Amino acid sequence: MLAWLQNPGWILIGAGLIQPLLPYRLRAGLLVAAPAAAGAWLWSLPRPTLVTAELLGYTLTPLRLDPLAFVFALIFLIAAGLCGLFMLRVRGRLEPAASLVYAGAAVAAVLAGDLITLFVYWETTALASVLVILANGPGTYRVSLRYFLIQVTSGLLLMAGAIAYIRVTGDPGFGAIGLQGLAGWLIFLAFGIKAAFPFLHNWLQNAYPAASPTGTVVLSAFTTKLAIYALARGYAGTDILIPIGAVMTAFPIFYAVIENDLRRVLAYSLNNQLGFMVVGVGIGTELSLNGTAAHAFTHILYKALLFMTMGAVLLRAGTVKGSELGGLYKSMPWTAAFCIVGAASISAFPLFSGFISKSLILSATAYQGAWIVWLVLLFASAGVFHHSGIKIPFFAFFAHDSGIRCREAPWNMLLAMGITAVLCIGLGCYPDPLYAILPYAVDYEPYTGGHVLTQMQLLLFSALAFTVLMRTGIYPPELRSVNLDFDWIYRRALPAAAAAARNATVSARGETIDTLCRLGDRAGHYLGRAFSAQGLLARTTATSGMVAWVSLLLAAYLLFYYL
Structure with a gap:
């Protein structure tokens, strides 16, 4: 014990x-x-x-x-x-x-x-x-x-x-x-x-x-x-994890863009970030496994920070629906600032924690020559900035003024968010303490001109796309709605199909029983006539006729037996 x-x-x-x-x-x-x-x-x-x-x-x-x-x-x-x-x-x-x-x-x-x-x-x-x-x-x-x-x-x-x-x-x-x-x-x-x-x-x-x-x-x-x-x-190094992880990074983006509940948006972005880690495990090199461990470390911090800010909003405003929020920076300025730190971290802005961990996985993917997966990860990086880096703080704290006026989050929540935000910025600016405890020796520099320039271009073009979509009215509005995901299959479609099959079986069973009853009644009618006093089987038959019938029955039995 x-x-x-x-x-x-x-x-x-x-x-x-x-x-x-x-x-x-x-x-x-x-x-x-x-x-x-x-x-x-x-x-x-x-x-x-x-x-x-x-x-x-x-x-x-x-x-x-x-x-x-x-x-x-x-x-x-x-x-x-x-x-x-x-x-x-x-x-x-x-x-x-x-x-x-x-x-x-x-x-x-x-x-x-x-x-x-x-x-x-x-x-x-x-x-x-x-x-x-x-x-x-x-x-x-x-x-x-x-x-x-x-x-x-x-x-x-x-x-x-x-x-x-x-x-x-x-x-x-x-x-x-x-x-x-x-x-x-x-x-x-x-x-x-x-x-x-x-x-x-x-x-x-x-x-x-x-x-x-x-x-x-x-x-x-x-x-x-x-x-x-x-x-x-x-x-580690299991190849099938690479396409699984790539799909995980990409598909949640489309749901997060149209989702109204901001905590569900963060749940979808959690799927997205897990995909990066799964790709890192699938590649299986020392650099990619270091990237997986580092990204899990930083992800827990900035995702917790984002969920903290939305929890504080839910506590004070009573809702986290994007269609019902907006303008909360006036009432909750500290929470808004901490949310922006979390958004910058999950978007992998330079000097924030997500940048120093996600770049390890992207580099490991590129070093392996998996260019299609690398492009998917780039697309996913732009997508997470779009829905978590911009959408979450924009619709919760800015956008239109919802008219909600409330108190700032309690002191303990602000303190927890503040410590987490400091860790996100600290690791982004000085990643060496994290790199020192990773599973393998780290020979990697995240702040090179190529890494920083590539990431900034990606983020700026994603921000430009969001701005254009918002200005032109193409961006999906925040609506009260229910979005169908794969769980609709086993929560609605399969139960409905099972109910239909059960009803069809019950109906078919009833019809089968009715048919058998009708056949039984008809057979009983004919047997009653055959065995009645005037029936066929009541008649006197010659011995030669009976021998012929017995011979036919024996022949039929032998035929069925040997076939």
Whole structure:
């Protein structure tokens, strides 16, 4: 048991379990103190560290700290601390406690060195995260149920794949897996669900905007990035990830442009950014894996910052619909400024954090000669600036004046947003501390004339396109609407098709039974006539005639038997 408790994630899990029992001030203190304590413990551990334990005849690894695990565990703990500060004033007991357990399970999963331990924490993140959503009230029940079913499906696939993998190899260790055999494909699909692969992504857009203003920030940080870590650990260099990631970067752009709910816009842009990381894992070189780890690090920060700003807007204005907002910079100037920092970071402006991480992946793609994928990534970079870099701050804080006048965000939210914004700018201006902890040695300079010029041209032309579309009235207006995504297939089309098939089956069964009844009645009528006193079978027949009938029946039987 002591071997498992050496994992720093257990500090957060333990804090989350006892938190509901404490008075409000102690509960609020734990939200910040627990991540700080876990971070100090993580930093004090030597790298590499390997802790093993025997269970049921297998050698498990409750703690494996190497450079790849360290990067993800560190940013998870930083995110947990910032989320805790952001939700400091939440009076409810469920959401803060579930958030701590959720973050702790994610940290513990990153530091797990075997598939069995990974599965336990994988399912713990699913259970805790669904409680984060449910904490927003009974109106989230249906969304939470769908989310939970999808997350549990991912866990079941991971369990089945792990069992198959251990039976083949005899070793539960979590390392390079690949797509050889059924086990590899099952585990790959489990990771793909949590990474929101195309056609498996709608749980993200459905669940994240359903959470509370604070809960959405927590959800944005852990689940999908845990899946990216798992892919980097088990499937680095798997070619199929390159086209999957390229599609992930491109298709959300079209939905984000027409989406009215700004938190759903951010959820689609989350898909877009995950695609860059998946491409980096698929390329599998040291530069691309460094890019994946760095981009996960910076993405957690600037995406959390953007969700924080929209959470603050929802808290104060009561809505995040683009059609209902505008002019909020007058009431919430600090929130507007922090939103612009997050928008510049996700758009990869030079001197902001997204630039120093995304350029690693773009360069790795170009070095591999994957020019079509590189062009797709460039298109996706322009698209994310279009819908997250411009649309989010423009329609929320500027655009037309909606007439909404409200108070600025609470002090703890402003402090959390301010710290996150400072990190986004600091890493963008001075990336060396991040580069120093990446899995491989970094020999890369993001601020070259070519990198900066290419990115600025891309951003300026994207801004010009947005301006022209807005001025000419071509840009899709912000309307109250419901956009159909792939989930329409399994939420509407498949149930409707199943209902139609069931109704057709019931109708066909009724008609079949009626037909058989009519045939039975007719057969009974003819048999009654045949066996009646005046019927055919009541007549006297000559012996020779009976012999002929028996011979015919015997011949027919033999014919059917031998055929």
